Amino acid sequence: MSGGDRKKRACDRGQGWEEAGAEFYQESYPAAIEADLQQALQRDPSHIATLLPSKKSRVATAKRIRNDTKTTLRRRTSTRSRGTTTSRRMSTNIHDAAVSMLPDLSENLSNEERTWEEIMQIKAMPVCMAQKIQLKNQLQSATKLRLQGFEQLKWQRRKAWQQFRIRMKEAYSKMELWNDSLKTIGGNFGMGIVAYFLFIKWLLYLNVLLFAIIFLFIVLPATLLDMPEDETCVNSNNSHSISCCSELYWNITQESGNIAGILEYTLLFYGAYSHMTYTSGIFFNLPLSYISATVGVFIFSLIVIVKSAAKSFKQRVVENEGQFYQYCNLVFGGWDYCIHNEKSAAIKHKALYNEVKAFLEAERLEEERQNRTREETTKLFLMRLFINLIVLTVLCGCGIFIYYIFEFSFNQISPQIDETNITDSHLSLNLSLNRIVHLFFEFLPYMCIVILNFAVPSLFRYLVSLENYSPSFVIRITLFRTVFLRLSSLIVVLTSFYRLIVTEVKDNECTNNTSKRPLCWETFVGQQFFKLYMTDLFFQFFMTFFINFPRSMIAKHTENKVLRFFGEQEFDLPKHVLDVVYLQTICWLGLFYAPLLPLIAIFGTFVLFYIKKFACLVNSTPSSKIYRASKSNAFFMLILLISFILFTVPVGYSIAEIEPSKSCGPFRGFKSVWSLLIVVFAEFPDWLQSILYFLGTAGFGIPAFVILTLLLYYYYAVSIANKHMVTVLKNQLVLEGHDKQFLLNRLSAFIKQQQDQNKYHQEQANELGTFS
Amino acid sequence: MGVGKSQFSEEELQAYQDLTYFTKKEVLHAHQKFKALAPEKVGHNRNAKLPMSKILQYPELRANPFGDRICKVFSSSQDGDCTFEDFLDMMSVFSDAAPKAVKAEHAFRIFDFDGDDMLGIGDLRQVVDRLTAPQRLNETDMQQVLQYILDEADLDDDGALSFAEFEHIIEKSSDFSKSFCIRL
Numbered sequence: 030m031s032g033g034d035r036k037k038r039a040c041d042r043g044q045g046w047e048e049a050g051a052e053f054y055q056e057s058y059p060a061a062i063e064a065d066l067q068q069a070l071q072r073d074p075s076h077i078a079t080l081l082p083s084k085k086s087r088v089a090t091a092k093r094i095r096n097d098t099k100t101t102l103r104r105r106t107s108t109r110s111r112g113t114t115t116s117r118r119m120s121t122n123i124h125d126a127a128v129s130m131l132p133d134l135s136e137n138l139s140n141e142e143r144t145w146e147e148i149m150q151i152k153a154m155p156v157c158m159a160q161k162i163q164l165k166n167q168l169q170s171a172t173k174l175r176l177q178g179f180e181q182l183k184w185q186r187r188k189a190w191q192q193f194r195i196r197m198k199e200a201y202s203k204m205e206l207w208n209d210s211l212k213t214i215g216g217n218f219g220m221g222i223v224a225y226f227l228f229i230k231w232l233l234y235l236n237v238l239l240f241a242i243i244f245l246f247i248v249l250p251a252t253l254l255d256m257p258e259d260e261t262c263v264n265s266n267n268s269h270s271i272s273c274c275s276e277l278y279w280n281i282t283q284e285s286g287n288i289a290g291i292l293e294y295t296l297l298f299y300g301a302y303s304h305m306t307y308t309s310g311i312f313f314n315l316p317l318s319y320i321s322a323t324v325g326v327f328i329f330s331l332i333v334i335v336k337s338a339a340k341s342f343k344q345r346v347v348e349n350e351g352q353f354y355q356y357c358n359l360v361f362g363g364w365d366y367c368i369h370n371e372k373s374a375a376i377k378h379k380a381l382y383n384e385v386k387a388f389l390e391a392e393r394l395e396e397e398r399q400n401r402t403r404e405e406t407t408k409l410f411l412m413r414l415f416i417n418l419i420v421l422t423v424l425c426g427c428g429i430f431i432y433y434i435f436e437f438s439f440n441q442i443s444p445q446i447d448e449t450n451i452t453d454s455h456l457s458l459n460l461s462l463n464r465i466v467h468l469f470f471e472f473l474p475y476m477c478i479v480i481l482n483f484a485v486p487s488l489f490r491y492l493v494s495l496e497n498y499s500p501s502f503v504i505r506i507t508l509f510r511t512v513f514l515r516l517s518s519l520i521v522v523l524t525s526f527y528r529l530i531v532t533e534v535k536d537n538e539c540t541n542n543t544s545k546r547p548l549c550w551e552t553f554v555g556q557q558f559f560k561l562y563m564t565d566l567f568f569q570f571f572m573t574f575f576i577n578f579p580r581s582m583i584a585k586h587t588e589n590k591v592l593r594f595f596g597e598q599e600f601d602l603p604k605h606v607l608d609v610v611y612l613q614t615i616c617w618l619g620l621f622y623a624p625l626l627p628l629i630a631i632f633g634t635f636v637l638f639y640i641k642k643f644a645c646l647v648n649s650t651p652s653s654k655i656y657r658a659s660k661s662n663a664f665f666m667l668i669l670l671i672s673f674i675l676f677t678v679p680v681g682y683s684i685a686e687i688e689p690s691k692s693c694g695p696f697r698g699f700k701s702v703w704s705l706l707i708v709v710f711a712e713f714p715d716w717l718q719s720i721l722y723f724l725g726t727a728g729f730g731i732p733a734f735v736i737l738t739l740l741l742y743y744y745y746a747v748s749i750a751n752k753h754m755v756t757v758l759k760n761q762l763v764l765e766g767h768d769k770q771f772l773l774n775r776l777s778a779f780i781k782q783q784q785d786q787n788k789y790h791q792e793q794a795n796e797l798g799t800f801s
Numbered sequence: 802m803g804v805g806k807s808q809f810s811e812e813e814l815q816a817y818q819d820l821t822y823f824t825k826k827e828v829l830h831a832h833q834k835f836k837a838l839a840p841e842k843v844g845h846n847r848n849a850k851l852p853m854s855k856i857l858q859y860p861e862l863r864a865n866p867f868g869d870r871i872c873k874v875f876s877s878s879q880d881g882d883c884t885f886e887d888f889l890d891m892m893s894v895f896s897d898a899a900p901k902a903v904k905a906e907h908a909f910r911i912f913d914f915d916g917d918d919m920l921g922i923g924d925l926r927q928v929v930d931r932l933t934a935p936q937r938l939n940e941t942d943m944q945q946v947l948q949y950i951l952d953e954a955d956l957d958d959d960g961a962l963s964f965a966e967f968e969h970i971i972e973k974s975s976d977f978s979k980s981f982c983i984r985l
Contacts, residue, residue, distance in 0.1 A: 152820050152893065153903050155910070157877035158886030161820045199824045212984045216860070220979045356949040357970045360928055361908065362977035364867070366895060367984055369860035378866070382933040388949075389942055759956075766957025 141176050142184040144168050149191075206230060210642055217373045218600065218651050219365040221661050225602060228665045229641065232613055233634040235333060239326050239620075240627035246322035247624050248296055250315060254307045274548070274692035297559070299622045300552035300693035316695035316705055320684070323621050327677055330617065334670050341663035359384055376651040409497060416492050420510055423488065427481050427514060428521045434474045435525040441470040475564035478518045482611075483572070486511045486604065508603045512668065515611050516675060519618070522561070523679050526554055530687060549693035551622045558619025559626065565612055566633050573644045581648040600649035605641060606665055612637065614672045621680055808832070808847040821893035828889065830985055834859070835888050843885070853881030856888070861983045866931040870911045895983035904981045905971040909964050920962040925950055 148168055151161050176184055202208070207230060215223045295301055307313040363381050368374050401409075489510045493503050530550045547553040577598060584596025616630040685703045689696040696702050710718065723729055809817075809832075814825045823831065835851075836843040838858050843849050853872045862868040872881040875891040883891070893899060894907050914924045925947055930937065938946065954962055954970050962970075971977050 148819060152822060153900065155903070155906050157875075158820065158884075158890055159877060162816060165816065165820060195818070195824050199826055208984075215984065220976070220982075224979075354953050354970055354973055356946060357954050358974045358976060360925070360932065360946075360950060361912070361967075361970060362974045362980050363932060364865065365980045366865060367861060367980075367982055368864050371864055374864035374866075378932065378934055379936065382936045382938070385929070385933060385938065385946060386942070389945060762956050763958070766959070769957060770959055 140180075142180070142187075144171070145184070145188065206233075207638065210638075212367070214642065214645060215365070215367040216369040218645060219368060219373075219377065222600060222602065222645060224662050225605065225665070226638065226641070226645075228606070228662070229609055229634060229638050231337070232609065233631065233638070235330065236613075236616065236627050236630040236634055239330065240625075240631055242326050242329065243322055243620075243624050243627060246318045246325075247302070247315075250307075250313055250318060251296060251302055254313055254315075274690075275697065297623055297625045298552040298555040299624070299695075300549040300555075302624075302695045304695045304697050314709075317709055319624075319695045320702055320705060323624075323684075326620060326627075327617070327680070330673060331677075334666060334673055338663070338666035338670050341666050344663065355388060359388070373651050380651075413496050416496055419492065420489065423485060424510075424514060424517055427485060428517050431474065431478060431481070431518050431521045432525055434477050435522065438470045438473045439525075439529070472560060472564055474522070475561050476568075478522070478561070479565055479568045481518065482515055483568075485514050489514075504603065508607075511603070511607055512671075515607060516672065519614065519676070522557070523618075526557070530554075547690075549690045551690060551694050555619055555622030555626075558615055559623055559629070562612060562615045562619070562626070562629060562633065565608075565615070566636065569608060569637065569640050573640050573648065577644065577648045598649050600645050600651070602661060605644070606661075606668060609634075609637065609641075610665075610668050610672055613669065614676055617673060618676050618680060621684065817889065821889055822896045822898035823889070823893055827896075827985060831889055831892050832885060834892075834985065835885050848885045850878075850882050850884045853883070856881070856883045866934065867911050870914070874907060874910045892983065892985060895981065896985070897982060901971065901978045902968070904978055905968050906964075908971070908977075908981060909967050912967075918964065920967060922947060922951075922960065925962075 148165055151164050151168075154161065154164075156164075175181075207226070211223055211226055214226055302315060302319060304316055307315065359381070363384070365377065368377055486507070489507055493507050493510075496503075496506075498506065529547075580596045581598060582596075584593050584598075587593060587596070612633055613630070616626050616633075619626045684701070686701055689699055689702060691697050696705060699705050699708075710721070713721070809829070814828055817823065817828045818825050821828070832847070838855050839849070839851050842851065853869065853876075856872050857863055857868050862871060865871065869881060871891065872883060873879065875887045875894075876883050877887050894903055909920070912920055912924055912928050914927050915921070920928075926943065929943065929946060937943075951960065951962075954966050956966055956969070957963075
């Protein structure tokens with residue numbers, strides 16, 4: 030503090046309020062603070078509130094930084110932060126800092142480790158670099174205890190670890206994919222959209238990991254280990270034994286010369302994997318490894334998704350607690366500081382303006398809703414019911430349509446296969462034409478699905494505008510319907526497969542010929558998913574570059590309002606999320622039948638990032654809606670989780686129940702894939718078997734269930750109690766606030782009174798002086 | 802990078818690394834960015850003081866409605882002119898690695914237009930105005946928004962947000978630390 034302040038304080042000492050006030054503060058805020066208090070009060074007694082410790086921004090931070098015994102620092106920051114005149118702040122605080130940072134000799138000397146810790150904390154302080162450097166020098170040159178022995182070692186290790194982490198961070202940031210792209214996207218569209226692209230990146234990494242697992246446990250052994258040959262068909266007396274069927278299948282795939290045929294007997298699909306156990310040298314059970322890897326992949330995906338979903342869910346809960354913070358969130362966290370493009374900034378301004386308006390509007394709507402008349406309510410209800418019926422009809426219609434298209438195209442393909450087999454000697458021209466037609470029919474159902482996925486959501490979007498919902502609900506319900514459409518189309522695909530596959534296969538047949546079940550249905554299903562994935566990816570590509578790109582070009586270069594209306598497109602986040610999640614779902618679905626599908630998915634996600642980037646940066650204008658990064662992340666994960674759980678069910682069913690085909694794959698000859706596990710289980714040592722068996726009995730199950738329920742209830746009770754505590758504390762806080770307000774008012778009134786009295790006394794004294 | 806490297810000694814870089822949320826490489830990268838604002842001046846004196854108008858050329862700050870406030874908060878001479886060290890401080894606070902509390906602290910100072918360590922009605926009004934510019938909310942809407950903000954956050958009913966109250970909001974807003982970020 031400067032000398033002037035001190036003098037002033039000295040002469041003000043006599044004032045009565047000081048005693049009360051000083052006692053109050055003396056303990057934690059030593060003398061220096063009083064000067065400031067005095068100074069501020071001289072100017073404006075009602076401003077006393079600004080001097081409260083809780084109003085001190087820097088105090089709060091500093092206290093958190095160093096919750097150890099250093100009160101000196103606290104004082105330093107608190108005195109400095111109050112600097113009302115900038116010049117004084119500059120002149121005094123460096124000196125101040127220097128003084129206060131000197132180690133307090135009366136307290137225990139700080140050791141090296143603590144000094145180092147403190148140096149690491151400097152960066153969090155809101156002071157300029159020159160001061161930081163000075164602080165650091167101060168700390169370094171101060172006397173400190175040297176650490177001895179083990180402590181020293183521990184500290185060194187901590188330091189080295191820190192260094193290592195910085196190195197790793199640097200290396201990682203160099204390796205990190207798409208950093209520049211993310212920056213550009215963020216600069217133009219804000220963090221909400223960046224979160225979407227991070228989600229794509231996350232999926233890419235997930236696929237890489239899935240692929241790694243599958244590659245290690247299935248593909249690599251299958252290629253490296255030379256599986257023992259099956260016994261030949263000739264030796265066996267039954268012409269429909271496993272080996273004969275395998276040979277039949279092998280011969281057929283070799284003969285049919287179409288593209289799918291060439292791919293059919295590769296490691297890409299289920300059919301090519303051997304069912305033999307490798308025993309020469311090392312023991313390797315490929316079928317067991319196949320099923321374990323698949324199950325492992327699913328469990329791994331589940332854990333990863335749940336983990337990140339839980340993370341964003343936790344955030345959501347904290348936010349929901351602060352549902353009442355929507356305005357504060359908007360005002361203080363609304364601006365994306367990474368925006369670096371003037372045009373986007375203008376749009377962001379507009380979006381924020383709209384958002385504020387929308388909030389106010391929602392508030393009004395809420396009021397209106399409460400005042401709605403009965404007649405209006407009925408009308409609205411009927412309208413909504415009607416539209417929901419339409420939506421339901423459309424969804425069902427789509428399902429039926431897809432189902433029949435499947436049936437139709439499969440019927441078209443089947444005779445053609447026979448034809449190509451018979452007419453080997455036909456003209457090649459005819460054959461290639463045939464092939465194109467064949468290819469067309471093969472891809473027809475998928476094209477229909479994709480086109481429906483594109484067309485129907487637009488219809489839904491139109492319908493929802495008639496329903497008069499609140500804006501946030503509109504987004505949710507459209508999304509819900511669209512998800513339903515996509516998933517239902519997948520479900521229909523699965524059902525049509527199911528009908529084809531699940532038939533009785535007699536002992537004297539390789540497959541059920543009457544129902545046209547393919548010789549190796551697993552490969553067939555794998556191929557279908559493969560095709561679906563590729564079609565969808567291609568369609569994404571096609572839509573983005575050949576439809577939406579010209580549209581956006583038209584919108585940019587025309588003045589015509591109609592053309593503009595059709596050309597302009599916003600980056601509609603929910604739709605794009607669905608695109609990505611849908612592809613990922615197909616990957617999971619097909620995983621068991623086409624083990625290399627994750628590899629395709631890696632490629633797909635990688636390409637998709639660029640497709641979406643193009644769609645975002647070139648085709649779209651920034652959205653007039655505000656997408657919140659945290660909220661959207663929770664939402665991505667939720668959708669992913671739902672579709673994952675929904676579609677592990679059919680995969681699980683097919684593993685547990687459906688009979689694998691006789692002529693191909695690692696599980697030929699088993700009643701179901703699961704029965705392999707039972708066989709393996711039977712080979713376990715007895716004690717392990719009995720333990721596992723016990724785990725399955727009611728004697729274990731019921732107590733476990735009861736304990737889990739109790740635990741669940743316990744946590745539920747705790748959370749309820751916590752919630753109650755939060756409200757109690759909040760109320761207390763408000764009460765304290767009122768108390769404080771009251772006391773402050775009293776205090777400042779008192780000071781004023783004192784000052785007036787002093788003045789009065791002085792005047793009287795003066796008068797007396799003049800009189801005498 | 803070669804030119805940039807020669808302007809700093811290893812110790813200085815180490816000091817910067819210790820005192821900011823950056824690694825040495827990022828410090829150099831930041832210096833490149835700083836230099837790009839005024840190549841000649843900075844080439845001459847690596848820690849040259851650039852006037853606020855120059856600093857505001859930095860794309861993220863130019864687009865930011867609070868650009869001038871940010872400069873003022875981080876400027877060591879309090880007038881908006883920034884040296885490289887000020888710039889480094891600024892980028893360090895805006896980096897991904899900076900913790901929420903540090904960001905909140907600076908955000909508070911950025912929003913505190915009149916510098917009284919409280920976000921009063923006037924401050925809030927200015928924040929909202931700057932956010933929605935060039936459109937302006939009409940007076941009743943503005944009053945309502947301000948009222949809602951205070952209803953939400955002003956726990957002690959004194960008609961202004963103190964830092965503690967501000968921090969409380971920030972703590973609950975998961976968007977804040979994501980949006981209060983400038984990638985180098």
